[in-house]
Amino acid sequence: MTMHSDANAIAILEDCAIYRAGLAALLAHEMPRSPIVEHGDWSSLIGWLHRGDGVALLIVGNTLYDARPPALAAIRARSPRLRIAIMAQHCSREAVIAALADGVHGYVTREMASGAIVAALHAVADGAIHLPPQIADQPVLHGEAPDDQLTTRQRQVLTLLSRGCSNKEIARTLGIAEATVKAHVASSFRTLRVHNRMAAASKLHLLGPGASSPERYSRVASAYSH
Numbered sequence: 001m002t003m004h005s006d007a008n009a010i011a012i013l014e015d016c017a018i019y020r021a022g023l024a025a026l027l028a029h030e031m032p033r034s035p036i037v038e039h040g041d042w043s044s045l046i047g048w049l050h051r052g053d054g055v056a057l058l059i060v061g062n063t064l065y066d067a068r069p070p071a072l073a074a075i076r077a078r079s080p081r082l083r084i085a086i087m088a089q090h091c092s093r094e095a096v097i098a099a100l101a102d103g104v105h106g107y108v109t110r111e112m113a114s115g116a117i118v119a120a121l122h123a124v125a126d127g128a129i130h131l132p133p134q135i136a137d138q139p140v141l142h143g144e145a146p147d148d149q150l151t152t153r154q155r156q157v158l159t160l161l162s163r164g165c166s167n168k169e170i171a172r173t174l175g176i177a178e179a180t181v182k183a184h185v186a187s188s189f190r191t192l193r194v195h196n197r198m199a200a201a202s203k204l205h206l207l208g209p210g211a212s213s214p215e216r217y218s219r220v221a222s223a224y225s226h
Contacts, residue, residue: 009035010125013045014061014087019110023059023087023117030118034125042067049075055082057125059108062088065099076103085124091132101194106130149191157184161197 010027014020017040024036037055039045042064049055058075065086076082085106086099096107106124108117109132120130150158153174160170167185171178185197194200 008033009037009055010057010059010121011037011039011045011048011055012059013039013042013064014059015040015064016061019061026114026118027121031122031125046075049078055079057083057085057121059085059087059121062086062095083124083127085121085130096131100129101192101199103196103199107132150188154184154188154191157181158188158200161185161200 010031012020012024012027014023020038020040024038027034028036034056037048039048045058076084083106084104085108086104088095088107088109090111091107091109099107106120106129108120108130110117112120123130153176156174157170160173165173167178167181171181174181185200189195189200192200
C-alpha cells in the first residue's frame, strides 16, 4: 500500500489484488497529479483515514461495497466532499438505485473499456454523476415512478429541486413559505428512501416521469455535490 497525505488522493478499495494493482497503474498513468492509495479491506482504509490522510475520490469494488460496515456513514460525515464510485462486475437497475440512494456518485462497470473507465472516474472526481449507459437509457417501467407515492405539491417541489433550485427559489416560484418547502423535501426524501438532494435527483432521473437526459442530469447532480 502506497501512503500519501494528500487531499487530492484517489483511494482504491478492492479485495482482488491483481485488479486493484491494474486499476492503480491505469489511474497513475492517466491521472498523474492524484496520488493513488490502495487498500484491500475496510479496516485498512478506515485506519488510513483516521490518521488524517485526505482523499478526494474513493473507488470501491462492489464485493466490498456490498459488505460495507456501518463506519461508511461515519466516513461520509467526516468527509462530506468525498466522491464515491463503485467499480462493479456488472450492474442492474436495482443495484444502481440502491447505490445512488446511499449517496454514491458513480457506478462504473469493469466491462467498460479502460478509456471509458478513466473518463467516468474523471467525471465523478470533477463533481458529476456517472450512470451506466444501459441503465440511464432504460425507459421507466409502469409502476416504478415515485410520483405514484407523492402528493402533487411534493412532485412540484422535487421537480424544481431536480433543476437545481434552492429552497428559497422553490418557495418563491410556488408561492409558499420556505419552511413549507423544507417540510415537503423531508417528507419526499422519506418516501423515496433517500437522505440528500443528490440522491433524490438521482432517483428522480432513473424513476421519475419526464426524466432529464444523462448529460443534463450530470450538471444538476453536480450542483448538489458541493
